[in-house]
Each structure stands twice: as structure tokens, then as C-alpha cells.
Amino acid sequence: MxxxxxxLLVCLAVWVIAHFGPWHALVHPPGVLTAEDPVxxxxxxxxxxxxxxxxxxxxxxYALRARVLHTKRYWIDGNDLVPYDVAVGWGPMSDQAVLDHxxxxxxxxxxxxxxxxxxxxxxxxxxTHSSNNHVIAANSTVAHVVRSLRAGQIVLMKGWLxxxxxxxxxxxxxxxxxxxxxxxxxxxxxxxxAVAADEPDEAPLMEPKVIPxxxxxxxxxxxxR
Numbered sequence: 001m002x003x004x005x006x007x008l009l010v011c012l013a014v015w016v017i018a019h020f021g022p023w024h025a026l027v028h029p030p031g032v033l034t035a036e037d038p039v040x041x042x043x044x045x046x047x048x049x050x051x052x053x054x055x056x057x058x059x060x061x062y063a064l065r066a067r068v069l070h071t072k073r074y075w076i077d078g079n080d081l082v083p084y085d086v087a088v089g090w091g092p093m094s095d096q097a098v099l100d101h102x103x104x105x106x107x108x109x110x111x112x113x114x115x116x117x118x119x120x121x122x123x124x125x126x127x128t129h130s131s132n133n134h135v136i137a138a139n140s141t142v143a144h145v146v147r148s149l150r151a152g153q154i155v156l157m158k159g160w161l162x163x164x165x166x167x168x169x170x171x172x173x174x175x176x177x178x179x180x181x182x183x184x185x186x187x188x189x190x191x192x193x194a195v196a197a198d199e200p201d202e203a204p205l206m207e208p209k210v211i212p213x214x215x216x217x218x219x220x221x222x223x224x225r
Contacts, residue, residue, distance in 0.1 A: 026152025030097035038064035058160040067094035072106035
């Protein structure tokens with residue numbers, strides 16, 4: 001009898017994890033969940049200091065409010081700086097009716113989408129309303145939000161698009177466009193604040209950082225390593 005109840009508890013635990021674990025996607029009724037495009041404000045290249053042994057240079061302030069399409073944990077390829085990539089969509093790419101006809105995946109630091117027969121919307125709309133973000137978490141709060149993200153959630157992230165330099169000539173440059181594809185098309189996103197919610201009305205839009213003119217040449221010290 002004891003073994004029966006043990007088996008029952010194990011089965012229940014597996015069911016709960018399968019249905020409510022962080023990898024289980026939320027499903028929404030048809031309709032656009034997040035209509036706003038990401039907000040980007042370009043700036044002259046501005047060193048942000050050293051972070052985990054890498055030099056970060058901001059090229060734009062950046063904020064997005066989007067639907068999480070997929071997340072991927074990496075154990076190599078810069079995982080000490082960017083353990084997670086987060087693919088997001090907005091506008092038509094936040095619509096369940098569109099996403100039901102796409103298969104979303106991530107691999108080798110790229111974001112992929114596939115369909116059968118015909119795409120649910122023109123491919124140009126897919127490209128310009130989705131992005132793959134190499135997320136550099138500025139603090140432990142952001143790191144916790146990012147590693148807990150589930151596909152289907154609404155996420156707000158705010159910070160900087162950065163170019164990264166490291167030892168032995170290492171460079172990792174960000175995209176600053178939403179219409180590019182292929183190598184170099186991902187955003188390298190130094191995220192200073194992040195909020196996730198299951199429903200759109202639980203995640204209000206946050207304005208991106210405005211860079212004061214007086215700080216144009218000031219190098220910010222990053223205190224959290």
C-alpha cells in the first residue's frame with residue numbers, strides 16, 4: 001500500500017511539473033497581446049564599465065514589452081555572461097492564432113521559426129515583429145526573472161543594447177535593427193529591470209532609460225558582478 005501511495009505522489013508531481021513547470025507554455029485566446037514595438041533610443045557609444053570580466057559599451061537605451069516565444073539556457077558560448085537567450089514577439093507575433101501555426105525553437109544562439117505549407121502571416125511580418133535577445137542580467141532580480149520565464153508570458157525588459165569585448169580579442173556586437181536576419185541579427189541586451197506576468201494587463205509598459213546630457217561622458221560603474 002505504501003508503494004502505491006508513493007507511486008501516486010510521484011505521478012502527481014510529474015503531472016504538476018509538466019503542466020505548471022517553467023517550460024510549459026501559456027496559451028491565450030486569439031488576438032494581439034502586445035501591440036507596442038520595442039522602444040530604442042540610439043546614443044553615442046558609451047562605456048558602461050567592466051562586467052564579469054567583459055567590457056560593455058552601450059549603443060542605445062532599449063525597452064520592450066513582448067510575449068515570450070521561447071527561452072534557451074546555454075552552457076557554452078559565453079554562458080558566463082549570457083546564460084539565457086530569450087526570443088520574444090510583439091504585434092502579430094504575440095497573437096495565439098499566428099503562433100499556433102509556427103514551431104518556435106532556439107539553438108546555437110539563433111532563434112528559429114517553422115511552418116507547414118504556408119506561413120500564417122508574411123515572413124517579413126514575422127521577422128520585424130520578433131527578436132532573439134542575448135540577455136545580460138545586471139542584477140540578481142533580473143537573473144531570477146529571466147530564468148523563470150515561460151513561453152506565453154508577457155515580459156518587460158529595460159536597459160541597454162551593448163557591444164561586448166573580452167579577452168583574446170573577443171567581440172559580441174548587438175543588432176540595432178528589427179528587420180535583420182542571420183548572424184549578427186540578435187540583440188545583446190544588458191537588462192537592468194525585468195517584470196514578467198501571465199496576462200497583458202498585469203504588465204504595464206515601462207519607458208526606456210532617458211540618458212541625461214550631463215552624463216554624456218560619464219562612465220557608470222557596475223557594482224554587481
